[in-house]
Amino acid sequence: MNPVFTTLIAAAELRALLAAGGAPPVIVDCGFDLADTGAGERAWREAHAAGSFYLHLDRDLSGAKNGRNGRHPLPERAAFAATLGRLGITPATQVVALDRQGGPYAARLWWMLRWMGHEAAAVLDGGLDAWRAAGGAVDALAPAATAGAPYPERAPLAPTLDADALLERLGRVRLIDARAGERFRGEVEPLDPAAGHIPGALNRFFKDNLGADGRFKSAAALRAEYEALLGGDAPARTVHQCGSGVTACHNLLAMEHAGLDGSCLYPGSWSEWCSDPARPIATG
Known part of the structure; x- marks a missing residue:
């Protein structure tokens, strides 16, 4: 019986899993660049982990934008179920996501699977x-998908909160913003129409989850850092957000890996929040 991986998997562990026989894991490359949205797919076509598929953040891991629902709204569950089915993913499949940017886009797929x-x-x-x-x-060959039925409807393992519910609960949840400090403080805003952050949010830049080697810090180190940030609050009272619901998943993954289970994602994040001028904004 092969082990089941639910947060992080080391490269050596993935190699062992591929060599173990039985149903192979499905490997998905999610590399992306917000400034050049075709760069990740081009890089995958040039060279990728052998056998890995590619899913594009805008095309496969996001839904339609309407100007008020953020830059990367979640797709309809049925549409994403069809995407998973096209890759042959079933409830029994071990899925391994990766990228080339330290994990934020891979973490988006990880969270969406949950x-x-x-x-x-x-x-x-x-x-x-x-x-x-x-x-x-590593090779440049596009794998042949064994297309299957859409992924079956199942109860989510990852809770969400929408903008109205978050507005109503401000001050009663521990809100964590995964953006870089200068964007959080409102000093710069390269992507969204307004600068600043949601009132009461704390800043935890997602890259702070990584060590100098580009890999996640140990579970013990992450636990200590997040417990200090939570200030005694339970993980279940924690809501994560970022610019568009992507890098926040990196913080969610770090907490889950640290054994701090049950926190929540605000998928619309800052790009949705600031699209309504009636919602409050803080700076500094």
Whole structure:
């Protein structure tokens, strides 16, 4: 019986899983660049972990934008179920997500799988660089998908909160913003129409989850850092957000890996929040 990975998987562990026989894991490359939205797919076409599929943040991991629901709204569950089915993913499949940017886009897929009720989902710690360093096979071949039925409807393992519910609960939840400090403080805003942050939010830049080697810090180190940030609050009272609901998933993953289960995502995040001038904004 192969082990089930639900947060992070090391490159050596993935190699062992691939060599173990039985149903192979489905590996998905989610590399992306907000400034050049085609860069991730081009890089995947040039070289990727052998056998890995590619899912595009805008096309596959987001839904339609209407100007008021943020830059990367969640897709309809049925549409994402069809996407998973096209890759042959079933409730029994171990899925491994990776990217080349430290994990934020892979974490988006990890979180979305949990949102669909899928437990056996993990992020490759260190991404493609770690895979290469461990001697993992790399090629430029597009794998043949064994297309299956859409992923079945299951209860979500990842809770969400919408803008209205968050507005009503401000001051009664521990809100964590994953953006870089200068964006959080409102000093710069390269992507959204207004600068600043949601009142009461605390800043935890997602890259602070990583060590100098580009891999996640130890579970013990992450637990200590997040417990200090939570200030005694339970993880279940914690809401994560960022610019558009992507890098916040990195903080969610870090907390889950640290054993701090049950926190929540505000998927619309700042890009949705600031689209309504009636919602309050803080700076500094």
